[in-house]
Amino acid sequence: MNDTPLLSVRNLVKRYGGSSTWFGGNSFGVSAVDDVSFEIAPGETLGLVGESGSGKSTTGRVLLQLEAPTSGTVLFKGQTITGLSASELKPFRREMQIVFQDPYAALNPRMTVGAFVAEPMVVHKTASxxxxxxxxxELFRKVxxxxxxxxRYPHEFSGGQRQRVNIARAIALNPSFIVADEPITALDVSIQAQIVNLFQDLQDELxxxxxxxxxxxxxxxxxxxRVAVMLRGRIVEMAPSEAIFGDARHPYTKALLTAIPVPDPDIERNRRHVPFDLEMHGPRPGQTLQKVAPxxxxxx
Amino acid sequence: MSAPLLEVRNLSVVFDTPAGTVHAVNDVSYTLHDGETLGIVGESGSGKSVHALSMVGLVPCPPGRIVSGEVLFEGRDLLKMPERDLCQLRGGRIGFVFQDPMTSLNPVLTVERQLMEPLLRHRNLSRSQAKSRAVELLELVGIPHAKERIRQYPHQFSGGMRQRVMIAIGIACDPKLLIADEATTALDVTVQAQVLDLVRDLKKRFGTTVIWITHDMGVVAGLADTVQVMYGGRIMERGPVGPIFKTPRSAYTWGLLRSLPHGEARTQRRLYQIPGQPPNLLDSQQGDPFAPRNEFATPRCFHEVPPLVQVPDSTSGHLVAAWYDLPMALRARQEKPA
Structure with a gap:
């Protein structure tokens, strides 16, 4: 890892449903992502955690420009990519890819998986x-x-194999950054470790x-x-993994940590869940991320 | 011990599909005692859900077909029971909580109507009695402002609150047996923790017998007295929660536990991965369904189904279906038991 960030996200906001009303007033809609800023270094893995509706998936989609942000900037290798036209974005698209949660829905059922994996190379004319x-x-072997x-066609594959196909397509253009949006959640438990190891291997190799x-x-x-914890569209805590798991500061992070079931009966039976009171400790306007340690x- | 509350004997369920016969549940037998909590662990296709649904006549037929077996609940065979009697049991003596509260609740009826239904049907309560009991139930599962919220529709509740409503319906008639199928899978971890605390509390207060079906080993570790691990429609291993996690005897259980990160930070260690893919239940099975993915498999595993038998020197009712001896195989390779 070096010091120049690969990706910088600055004050990203994504609001849905806001519009001016009949009577000249404004409705602001829902802020799915509310003033989110972070950086990712080359070769680094940043975890983005939070419950459903916290804005974590939207953050991933908006920073890839799959959806336009309401405000804020995203810089990739130092260049602003927010507000670019589709053709201006195209070279950046090669560098930034996504792997979705549902490997079934992500594949085209009427396309062979070979054609599916090769498609980015057709679109970007990198090989013929x-x-x-x-x-x-080579990509198939790699995954x-x-x-x-x-x-073969997608229906002939199991969930884990389909996710491998999706990963092969994502790395087809030699990207430097991938958003992995809950990539193992939909897979069978006995398959999850295979895909996690694959992500690790590809990171080491590429x-x-x-x-x-x-x-x-x-x-x-x-x-x-590093890990960033999101709640109600905001990052409430961000730190290196050891610090999040060893020295959590925000009440929500603490509640989250004590809620994970651990596959060990001795630990599970003696644990106390720390409840979280959203009214009291939820993010409030005006709060900002403060540095508590490096x-x-x-x-x- | 007293007579078991539930006894499943040699239950086999198949689905007739255009592609062939799917063997979803194969020769499953077990007993469940009053007040016990049984955690059934397995991945999709393990038969864990189908076996529970088939016990109470909830597997649609066709395509589903119960090929053999008996399911004795309080001594009566559920599989031979007339539909009318089964209807009396379901929602009454046997409560259910399903995975998806959004599709299990009726969107056009208020929560009150849906909570009152089992009470009116099974309890012969008057409407006003059922109404006040319904409010009590919502309070019991920890929904604030129950009196007002009970008049609302499912879409006005959050996911966690809806699952609480499902649980309230499941326990409405003080069931002897509560069957929960992936009841917290769709919930956020913080909400899941609250629901699990609620179930623990119900067990303590009412002595409810629970079958908790899940794929999450962590949930089972905290909730179950007995754990039953299923794979390919069969029980691979069954026993008290301690031994199952500390000294698993089935290579599948061992592999599952090894493949989970145990709270370690990012290291160079790769996660243990079970090779291969889950079984295709269309193929008629020969031998141990896990054999093709099992690095400890013996030749016998591939052509003969191992019976579920007592683990040698176990006094606690630890059962395993395996031709290989896992602790010995691990000792030979100098690996840890779990």
Missing amino acids: GSERQDRTA GLDPSFMT GLAYLFVAHDLSMVRYLCH QHFVLT
Whole structure:
């Protein structure tokens, strides 16, 4: 990792449903993402955790410009990518990819998985003919699939294999950054470790940076260098993994940590859940992230 | 111990599909005692949900078909019971909580109507009695302002609150047996923690017998007295929660536990991964369903189904279906038991 961030997100806001009303007033709608800022270094994994509706998936989508932010800037390798036209964005699209939660919905049922994995190379004209074939086969091997599967259709694959296909497509253009949006949540338990290991291996091999969006904190602890905890569209705490899991400061982070079930009866039976009172400790307007230790920020 | 509350004997369920016969549940037998909490762990296709649904006649037929078995609840065979009697049991002596509260609740009826339904049907309460009992139930599951909220519709509740409503309906008639199928899977962890605390509290107060079906080993560790691990429609291992987690005897349980990160930070260690893919239940099974993915499998595992038998030197009712001896195989490789 070096010091220049690969990705900088500054004061990102995404509001839904806001519009001016008949009588000249304004309705502000719902802020899914509310003043979110963070950076990701090359080769780094940032975990983004929070409950459903906290804005973590929206953050991932907005920073990739899959949806336009309401305000705020995203810089990729120092260049602003917010507010660019589709054609201006195209070179950046090669560098930034996404893997979705549902490997079934993400695949095109009428396209062979080989064509699906090769499609980005067609769109971006990076390879053609036999070169593209070879590259596709190489991608299949890289994600642990037999290249002979290239001519098959998605319904012939299990969930874990489908997620491998999605990952192969995501790395087809040699990106430097991937948003992984709950990539193991929909998979069978006995398959999850396979996909987690694959993400790790690809990071080691290709130097990828990840934004790992998840609600499974034990996996986040295992995978991520740093973790940001979101609540109601805001980051309430951000710190290196050890600090989040060893020295959590925000009441919500503490509640979250004591709520994860641990596969150990002795621990589970003696644990007390720390309840969280949203009224009392929820994010309030005017609060900002304050530094409490090196790289450790808490919303206060 | 007294006579079991529930006894399942040799239950097998298949689904007839255009692609062939799916063997969803294969020869499942177990007993459940009064007040016990049984955690059933398995992934999709393990037969954990289908076996529970088939016990109370909730598997649609066709395509589902119960090929064999008996399910004795308080001594009566549920599979031979007339539908009318089963209707009396379901929602009455046997309560259910399903995974998805949004599709299980009726969106056009108020929560009050849906809570009163089992009470009027099974309890012969008057409407006003049922009404006040319904409010009590909502308070019991920890929904604030129950009196006002009971008049609301499901969409006016958050996911966690809806699941509480589901639980309130499930326990409305003080069931002897509560069956919960992935009841907290769709919930956020903080809400899940609250619901699990609620179930623990109900067990303590009413002595409810619980079957908790989940894929989450962590949930089972905190809730269950007995754990039953299912794979490919069969019980792989069953026993008291302690031994199952500390000295698992099935390679599948062992692999599952090993593949979870145990609270360690980012390290160079790779997670243990179970190789291969979950079984295709369309193929007629030969041998142990886990054998193709099991690094400890013996040749016998591939062509002969291992019976579920008592673990040698176990006094606690630890059962395993395996031809191999896992502790010995691990000792030979100098690996930890869990």
